[in-house]
Amino acid sequence: MHKNRNLAFHLYMALFLAYLLIPLIIMGGAAFNDSKLPTVYPWKGYTDQWFIDLWNDNRIWIAFRNTILVAVAVAAISVPIGTAAAILINSLGGRIRSALYGIMVAPILAPGAVIGISTLLFWNKFSVPAGLHLSVLGQVSYIAAFVMLLVLARLQSFDHSLEEAALDLGATHSQVMRRIMLPHLYPAIGAGAAIAFFQSIENFNITLFTRGNADTLTVYVFSKVRSGITPTINALALLLILFTLGLAVWYELNRRRKARIEAAREAEGRRAEEAALL
């Protein structure tokens, strides 16, 4: 009976993966179809026209550059803010802690449109015009919360007596920070920076309301889709998917290599143990 049940589950998993992946394959496939509209059916023959068009599209390169600039700025601002907030909240307790925590995670749940509009209106009061700088500030307001959560989780495994020891041995405050606290937090800070970068690239809602006239990739694709699409968008999509896939494969291979080394080490340890016993 368990066997039948497991078979049904495996089948469901396979169907689910097909459901997730087939749309992406169809979208990628349409990049090679020699048809003015992006589709895979009817198939009008192979072409690489759309990749050439993509390469020659100036606006897309500008949008690409903007996206990267915004993402770097968001990561550079969110990481110190998130880290500082995590250290601060970790030293607090009771009511203040939960109140602050609530305010900090609320932007994650707030709709992007609300964040975008409130940022736009606030800076408009000081005559700051809309533009990508406002997109950066709007995005930081919720992305900093992700960094804060990651660093806060990492802080739970931090041994504060290390800092005590350093202070007793005469270390200055900044040395304690630089040599003891930060090195412990580096994995969380690195993960936070990566998440901040990719969240920012993904962002659409906040950027749409704060961008002024500037384009980012998501806004550009959006305007293209609304104003008459050509399969250049499919060519771009395929390149982005392949890039993602490349990252994923690299990550998986890295993981497997690490697991193999780990296993080899364990085996070696066992052999050494056995030898010692003999």
Place this chain on the structure above:
Amino acid sequence: MQELLRRYGVGLTAAFIGLTAFWLLILVILPNVTLFESSFRPYLPVVDVGGPLDTYSLNNYMKVFGVPVDVSVLWMTFQVPVHIKIFFGTIYYSTLVTVITFLLAYPLAYYLAKVVSPKSLPTLFLLLFVPLWVSEILRSFAWFIILAFKGPLNALLLNIGLIDAPVRWISGYNSVIVGLVYTYVLFMVFPLYNAIQSLDTNQIEAAEDLGAPWWRIHQRVILPHAKPGIASGSVMVFMLCAGSLLVPTLLGSTSAQWFTQTIQQWMLEALDWNTGAAYAFMLLILCTVFVSVVMRIFRVKLSDIAK
């Protein structure tokens, strides 16, 4: 706080507080206060701002009651203002999408947590993560292609003889639902997986040994344990749906408006930022109410949801 001063000194402590205050005050609280304040002010030409015409009123909020349209529920027809209809439509369809994603995700999360061998887990997760990393706009664009009137889905169904004539998929809210489910289903899978995975498998086996049928095990053992996961998954999916602007714009027909689209029209087409602010504030209230209700029903805390 004393601790912080002793460990890191005045300079660093001030820096921590300064950075946090900049974030919470300048980037979060004050912009929202501005949003709230401007939502009560009229939309005026620049010269009149601050003048005698610039008074507080509820006029911006009253605009939701303009332009009535017919709405039929079951066999009855009502006259409902169009923005109210869109507002409640957004709530209704976001809830529907949340329920559908739960039904799709629950068996999968259970499978990942309790059935599949742990060795193949990382690979499966990677396969699930790839679509999540592909941007939201491209994922909805994929369905735009698939659901097109002369697109591959109709061609396939015609060829295998399931339908006789092509179906207009992009009509009403249908295509929006399809797109939202596809885009956000993974935000339900992962919280559910985390919750089910923390259940001791012995509890399931004990229930089996005592003769409980499989559905009762789910009802009495697994579902109650998965409550925090259900809560956080539902909150995530509902928020993302209600706040989504991309999917409804890309996949919605003209008759299927989403509340975020109305906000966008006030902001970017009518350029009436004050009414836009009022509408954005209503969306914020809706989301706050939804989170509080879910937290009350499932008896979970905010720290359980935001992980």
